Amino acid sequence: MSISKEMRSDIEERYKRNLERPRIVVGLGTCGIAAGGNKVMDAIKAEVAKKGLDVDVDFTSCIGMCFAEPVVEMALPGRASVVYGGVGPENVVQLIESHMVQKTPVAEQAQIQILGGAEAYEGIPAMEKSEYYEQQVRSVTWRLGRTNPERIEDYIATGGYEGIQKALTMDRIAIIDEIKKSGLRGRGGGGFPTGTKWQFVHDAVGDKKYIVCNADEGDPGAFMDRSVLEGDPHAVLEGMMIAAYAIGADEGVIYCRAEYPLAIRRLNMAIKVAEEMGIMGENIMGSGFNFKVRIKAGAGAFVCGEETALLNSIEGQRGMPRVRPPFPAHKGLWQKPTCLNNVETFANVPNIIRKGGDWFSSMGTEKSKGSKVFCITGKINHTGLCEVPMGMTLRDLVYNIAGGIKDGKKFKAVQSGGPSGGCLPTEKLDLSIDYESLGQAGAIMGSGGLVFMDEDSCMLDIAKYFLNFTQMESCGKCTPCREGTKRMLETLERICEGNGVPEDIDNLERLAKVIKTSALCALGQTAPNPVLTTLKYFRDEYEAHINEKRCPAGVCPELLNYTILADKCIGCGVCIKACPTGAISGEKKAVHVIDPTKCVKCGACVPKCKFDAIAKA
Amino acid sequence: MTNSFADYLNTDLFFVIGSNPTEAHPMAGAKIMSSLMNGTKLIVADPRRIELADKADIFLQLRPGTDIPLLNGLMHIIIKENLHDQKFIEERTEGIEDLKAAVEKFTPARVSEMTGVPENLLYDAARLYATTSKAMLCYTLGITEHICGVDNVMSVANLAMLTGHLGREGTGVNPQRGQNNVQGACDMGALPGDYPGYQKVVNPEVQAKFEKAWGVKLSNQPGLTIPDMMDAAVEGKLKAMYILGEDPVLTDPDANHIKKALQSMDFVVVQELFMSETAKFADVILPGASFTEKDGTFTSSERRVQRVRKAIEPIGDTRPDWWIVCEVAKRMGYPMAYAHPEEIFNELASLTPSYGGITYDRIEHCGLQWPCPTVDHPGTPILHTKAFARGKGLFKAIDHTPPAEMPDEEYPYLLSTGRILYHYNVTTRYSSALDAHRPEEAAMIHPADAVMLGVGTGDTVQVTSRRGSVKTKVAVTDKVQSGMIWMSFHYRETPTNELTVNAFDPISKTGEYKVAAVRIEKTSPM
Amino acid sequence: MPNVTLTVDGTQVTVPKGTTVVEAAWKAGAFVPTLCHDPELSKPGACRICVVEVKGARNLVASCVTEAVEGMEVQTSTPAVIEARKTILELMLDNHPEDCLTCHQAGDCKLQDYAYFYNVKPGAFGGESHQYELEDDNLFIVRNMNKCILCGKCLRACEEKQGRAVIDFAYRGFKTKVTTALDQPLADSVCVSCGSCVAVCPTGALTEKAMLGKARKWEIEKIRTTCPFCGVGCNLDLNVKGGKILGATSNPASPTNGRDLCVKGRFGIDYVHSPKRLTKPLIKKNGAFVESSWDEALDLVATKLGEIKNKFGSDAIAALSSARCTNEDNYVMQKFVRAGIGTNNVDHCART
Incomplete structure (x- = not known):
């Protein structure tokens, strides 16, 4: 069957009617649930029942304001809907009473209001004027936090499956051309032009072709794909279907890490209902095009995000990268031509087909078109999911969307692109966010994880963290990555422990060079990036650690010394009680002393001292 | 073998029947196993769920001794479904009508009842084998060691001819030979009716040729086969025996009959490496040199003649077997003097047409596959590419012959025998690592039978047939069918062949090692 | 099979299409070490010791998994290549026991050979x-x-x-x-x-x-x-x-x-x-085997067989030849039985 005009307008009609009813919607993405969203939901249902209110209680996915979870939206007919943040079960009674019964929003707990043509409230920022959203675009993430991801009707009512319907009337090459025209590039990190990749797979000879969706998001601090899968699973499926039709595949696999149970559950529901409605399966919408898709849950190895390791894993082999060439476009899954894109890439596709490649390419820079979803985490005020047009500066991202650095501290660096990326310093804040600029600066766009650091972050510690991650997650296949990252990590550890020697920097650079030039896969080749960029931008910190045995940020415990400043200490004895190892001694009213042989550098004494008499250096 | 081991990598389907290559012919098994990883298909027919059965696309777990019904049943389906190779049959064979008539009554329903194989599997196997262009049949002693062994072999050949799976790459009928040089020993005329190269002793021209070559009058009367020899010895007609490198007491069926035969003779010479069970009956034991202590050649299953090279001097006061035999001949007035095995080889090659083109020089590196009639002939990896030895391949109409002895009330279990991976006949018992790894018999019995008998793995049972009784430890496993016990013949401590039946194929004189009736009782540890 | 021509360290070499760079390099006489490469096994390109420089390539290229193509320019021992190989060997040795003196494999060890060749400690x-x-x-x-x-x-x-x-x-x-x-x-x-x-x-x-x-x-x-x-x-x-x-x-x-x-x-x-090997001829005397000289044993066999042949005829004697002995042994045995004794009573366990 197909989605007829009548059916679509019928679904749209019902969807609109529902929006006009009194509603309470809870954000139940993984972040919302983790923050207690389910308990909030239970409390809301109980309260609505208790009060006998004629209110629809529904849920949606993460709207992106992870910093404000749990998030609850309340709407009354004819009025803007208000999104409340930090809602706990204890607030529910008061919020419902005030907003839904008294029809008076609780302005102090409101984050934003969504107008949608309705009458606005006073004193609550409209979404598009809010600090967090003003500079964002929502082209991939527009349904997140706005629709119920478990209802296909919500998807269809908001233009869903229009893309595949349109595509099925198009020539396959015309679809690929449209994608090429859009300038869409792989959102998984590599940035390979999507249309070109599709063309390769289209042109490859094979009795069977596959579509594979890479949903093995593994970078620390990255959750773009999870948010999209949880919030808009049908968009990913539709993108895969369009790709499958264009390249001539009839089977798809979504490789999703098992740590994303909610994403897998919602995907499974979406697949099931789409099949039941005849949107997927045999003879889709009467076109003769067949497509089925299954989910392969990955066991969580970081390396399985590498496309060839991912294919091995689907085949039941150990997740280890294959040598390329042959590229998956020619010999991929089961040695058949395979089109492999990540979640965000596929999620972009339906819009491009619906709205045209020109619409997409109107956003962004010359070579990086469209928007990009980022997960912003670290020492910033607004951690969450955001989508920005390519070409925005890092500065705008940090100081506007992210709300600046926490506690008024100074920005120090941002790690872009996860373990494969690099650390960019203050001087690079005006860098445009696009594939080329980030690459030239020694980082990468990556899949969209941005970790912000403030003045209290030690750059060696950061490099050590990422190197430890790559070393633990190295598949072990090639020598440079397996053994080389281990030795780099050990060198960094030595330096941070105060045992560094000047030659260590040479060794790090030599190892980094060899790993970059000779490792087998992209993960290995990029593994030294965190070290290389920190060496490039923060070499003085390395030298301080090695030559002065000093950690300028005061992070590396072995290099820290706590001393009591004689001119400030009044001998109150509070620090003596706070010290867990009995390292501090001193008579009442006399200056206290720290015994460095007993001090474990935990820092517990520092906040206890009311006179700022304990110095850390 | 009609084809070669290298050809195992070219086939699209193995049909392995009565053969356990991963244990008895491990490198052949390895080739099959690795082919499967590349998508080659596999049909296994065996009473035991052997290792390959678990890897098979279709596993036909037939009752022991029902190979002919199974094969006829498959041919029945192939003919009924018109899957046979009409062109091959017309051009290369004769007798198809006889075959059709013979297999007519082997309907799937009847065959299923006789063999215990479900009907749907018969259809699946018949269709897969018939419709796979490159399909290879592999068998070994599970086919031949029956009183109907020759008929079994003929049935296998019928199936291959019916479907045209012969004379081409990746096809063929491929019996892997049990022993390292059984092919060569046959080629060399160590058979009562054949001179080297299967030239018949009854053929006067052949007789004349060898009389001329060897300079003596020769008998045109075919000699005795081993079973006939043993019978003749017991009857007092055979007075002396010279046994070279064989241990019939351990390896031939009905060991007690063999022992009696050896005891009956006036004079027994055994030429051996070790004090074998047979050697104990000898009047004189001549210590031979092992294969590492002499030069020579072996001929493998794929008819490849390959060098055996002397690596060390003969141990102790041992001598190469050929030297010892020549010495005896010389002392009996028939001088046979060779300075080196190469001289022997050159003589035998000159008298054996299929070996005529083979020399030590030519086989220095990788051997040659006979027929190799001339020095410029490249050898023959695949037989019957254009015609069969007799011209047209002859279909034989074959009916079922049940085993000589089947379980009954008194002897309710069916005994079948074979080899295990870690042992080869007898010599491996003297290998320290192999013997330490598998030091004793572990007779396989089914869990249901184990419960009935009140035994578990590692317990000891007494296994008794009409001919003898042995003690063995058991291993409980569902790899054997219920009602069946499977034992190897490697252990002098558990001489399995005291149990096997003294019944032979009438033509080949091969013993029925694969079926005997026994009873089993729990007993005290060995 | 079409050929491709490439240059390895400035030397032109022509190889069949599909040949790997390392094979082409070897053909051109260049020394390229390999550890994980094996001509009979699939090619993982894992150890990276075989890296070479290929003109136009972004990184060093693992020569064992890279197909030689027409016009390719390969350098097998540039400073970058040598540095990479030495570093890779250093990495291997850092995680390897230094017991070559007593190692069973010494003398037939590729790691040892390459460490020596590249003077890696x-x-x-x-x-x-x-x-x-x-x-x-x-x-x-x-x-x-x-x-x-x-x-x-x-x-x-x-x-x-x-x-x-x-x-x-x-x-x-x-x-x-x-x-x-x-x-x-x-x-x-x-x-x-x-x-x-x-x-x-x-x-x-x-x-x-x-x-x-x-x-x-x-x-x-x-x-x-x-x-x-x-x-x-x-x-x-x-x-x-x-x-x-x-x-x-x-x-x-x-x-x-x-x-x-x-x-x-x-x-x-x-x-x-095995110590259980028979090493001397044995003659059974009074039910027990007694060691003898070859002459004594051979003479006894010849005499006894001769007597039986004379008394009962050639067909009263039979011989078993051996499927475990050489062709030469078997040929000699059947010839002895047929020509020396005069009977066709020769067989062997052809059926097991």
């Missing part, structure tokens, strides 16, 4: 090295995983040549190790002890247990022969030192089996040195 970066227990749990193979460089040839041989895949990589990162399923001892695994893994191991990580400590590699004389344990006809090399067979190893030139053997062929040949 252990301890370049220092740090942790593996301290695995020696795996000596079975009768056939000793595994010293501290010497493993994770080239993966063992597990590829196991899967691709023996069709078994008993071993594979386990764990990640520096802890990566070749193990059986669940890292169980080999003895408790489904391993059939064929030793194909041992045959392909480029270091001393996998060794034949029976040969350990018996001979330095250069003392061993290898004599190729045909296996005596079944009808497949595998070839193997008898390893000989001082008139004694220490064991068997496989020979890649073997026509049917290449470097693969089964447990019997590789580990069972020691029976020839």
Whole structure:
């Protein structure tokens, strides 16, 4: 069957009617649930029942304001809907009473209001004027936090499956051309032009072709794909279907890490209902095009995000990268031509087909078109999911969307692109966010994880963290990555422990060079990036650690010394009680002393001292 | 073998029947196993769920001794479904009508009842084998060691001819030979009716040729086969025996009959490496040199003649077997003097047409596959590419012959025998690592039978047939069918062949090692 | 097959299309080391020791997995290449015991050879090295995983040549190790002890247990022969030192089996040195065997057989020849029976 005009307008009609009813919607993405969203939901249902209110209680996915979870939206007919943040079960009674019964929003707990043509409230920022959203675009993430991801009707009512319907009337090459025209590039990190990749797979000879969706998001601090899968699973499926039709595949696999149970559950529901409605399966919408898709849950190895390791894993082999060439476009899954894109890439596709490649390419820079979803985490005020047009500066991202650095501290660096990326310093804040600029600066766009650091972050510690991650997650296949990252990590550890020697920097650079030039896969080749960029931008910190045995940020415990400043200490004895190892001694009213042989550098004494008499250096 | 081991990598389907290559012919098994990883298909027919059965696309777990019904049943389906190779049959064979008539009554329903194989599997196997262009049949002693062994072999050949799976790459009928040089020993005329190269002793021209070559009058009367020899010895007609490198007491069926035969003779010479069970009956034991202590050649299953090279001097006061035999001949007035095995080889090659083109020089590196009639002939990896030895391949109409002895009330279990991976006949018992790894018999019995008998793995049972009784430890496993016990013949401590039946194929004189009736009782540890 | 022409270190070389760069380089006479590469196994491109420079390539190129193409310009020993190879060797040596003096594999070890050639010393970066227990749990193979460089040839041989895949990589990162399923001892695994893994191991990580400590590699004389344990006809090399067979190893030139053997062929040949071998002719006197000279024994056999032939005729004598002896032995036996004794009563266990 197909989605007829009548059916679509019928679904749209019902969807609109529902929006006009009194509603309470809870954000139940993984972040919302983790923050207690389910308990909030239970409390809301109980309260609505208790009060006998004629209110629809529904849920949606993460709207992106992870910093404000749990998030609850309340709407009354004819009025803007208000999104409340930090809602706990204890607030529910008061919020419902005030907003839904008294029809008076609780302005102090409101984050934003969504107008949608309705009458606005006073004193609550409209979404598009809010600090967090003003500079964002929502082209991939527009349904997140706005629709119920478990209802296909919500998807269809908001233009869903229009893309595949349109595509099925198009020539396959015309679809690929449209994608090429859009300038869409792989959102998984590599940035390979999507249309070109599709063309390769289209042109490859094979009795069977596959579509594979890479949903093995593994970078620390990255959750773009999870948010999209949880919030808009049908968009990913539709993108895969369009790709499958264009390249001539009839089977798809979504490789999703098992740590994303909610994403897998919602995907499974979406697949099931789409099949039941005849949107997927045999003879889709009467076109003769067949497509089925299954989910392969990955066991969580970081390396399985590498496309060839991912294919091995689907085949039941150990997740280890294959040598390329042959590229998956020619010999991929089961040695058949395979089109492999990540979640965000596929999620972009339906819009491009619906709205045209020109619409997409109107956003962004010359070579990086469209928007990009980022997960912003670290020492910033607004951690969450955001989508920005390519070409925005890092500065705008940090100081506007992210709300600046926490506690008024100074920005120090941002790690872009996860373990494969690099650390960019203050001087690079005006860098445009696009594939080329980030690459030239020694980082990468990556899949969209941005970790912000403030003045209290030690750059060696950061490099050590990422190197430890790559070393633990190295598949072990090639020598440079397996053994080389281990030795780099050990060198960094030595330096941070105060045992560094000047030659260590040479060794790090030599190892980094060899790993970059000779490792087998992209993960290995990029593994030294965190070290290389920190060496490039923060070499003085390395030298301080090695030559002065000093950690300028005061992070590396072995290099820290706590001393009591004689001119400030009044001998109150509070620090003596706070010290867990009995390292501090001193008579009442006399200056206290720290015994460095007993001090474990935990820092517990520092906040206890009311006179700022304990110095850390 | 009609084809070669290298050809195992070219086939699209193995049909392995009565053969356990991963244990008895491990490198052949390895080739099959690795082919499967590349998508080659596999049909296994065996009473035991052997290792390959678990890897098979279709596993036909037939009752022991029902190979002919199974094969006829498959041919029945192939003919009924018109899957046979009409062109091959017309051009290369004769007798198809006889075959059709013979297999007519082997309907799937009847065959299923006789063999215990479900009907749907018969259809699946018949269709897969018939419709796979490159399909290879592999068998070994599970086919031949029956009183109907020759008929079994003929049935296998019928199936291959019916479907045209012969004379081409990746096809063929491929019996892997049990022993390292059984092919060569046959080629060399160590058979009562054949001179080297299967030239018949009854053929006067052949007789004349060898009389001329060897300079003596020769008998045109075919000699005795081993079973006939043993019978003749017991009857007092055979007075002396010279046994070279064989241990019939351990390896031939009905060991007690063999022992009696050896005891009956006036004079027994055994030429051996070790004090074998047979050697104990000898009047004189001549210590031979092992294969590492002499030069020579072996001929493998794929008819490849390959060098055996002397690596060390003969141990102790041992001598190469050929030297010892020549010495005896010389002392009996028939001088046979060779300075080196190469001289022997050159003589035998000159008298054996299929070996005529083979020399030590030519086989220095990788051997040659006979027929190799001339020095410029490249050898023959695949037989019957254009015609069969007799011209047209002859279909034989074959009916079922049940085993000589089947379980009954008194002897309710069916005994079948074979080899295990870690042992080869007898010599491996003297290998320290192999013997330490598998030091004793572990007779396989089914869990249901184990419960009935009140035994578990590692317990000891007494296994008794009409001919003898042995003690063995058991291993409980569902790899054997219920009602069946499977034992190897490697252990002098558990001489399995005291149990096997003294019944032979009438033509080949091969013993029925694969079926005997026994009873089993729990007993005290060995 | 079409050819392609490329230059290796300035030398033009023409190879069939599909040839790898390393093979082309070897053909051109260049020295390119390899560790994980094996012409008979699939190509993982894992160890990276074979990297070369290819004009136009972004990175160094693993020559064992890169196809030679027309006009390619390859440099096999530029400073970048040498630096990478030396670094890779340093990385391997840093995680490898420094016991070449007593290592069984010394003299036949690629790691040792390359370290020597590139003058690489252990301890370049220092740090942790593996301290695995020696795996000596079975009768056939000793595994010293501290010497493993994770080239993966063992597990590829196991899967691709023996069709078994008993071993594979386990764990990640520096802890990566070749193990059986669940890292169980080999003895408790489904391993059939064929030793194909041992045959392909480029270091001393996998060794034949029976040969350990018996001979330095250069003392061993290898004599190729045909296996005596079944009808497949595998070839193997008898390893000989001082008139004694220490064991068997496989020979890649073997026509049917290449470097693969089964447990019997590789580990069972020691029976020839069994103390239970018969070493003297024996004559039964009064029911007991008594050692004799060859002359006495041979004369007795000839006399007795002669007497029986004279008394009962040639057909009262029979002989069993042997499916385990050579063709030459069998030929001589049947000739003796037919021509010397005068009967066709010769047979052998042709049916087992």
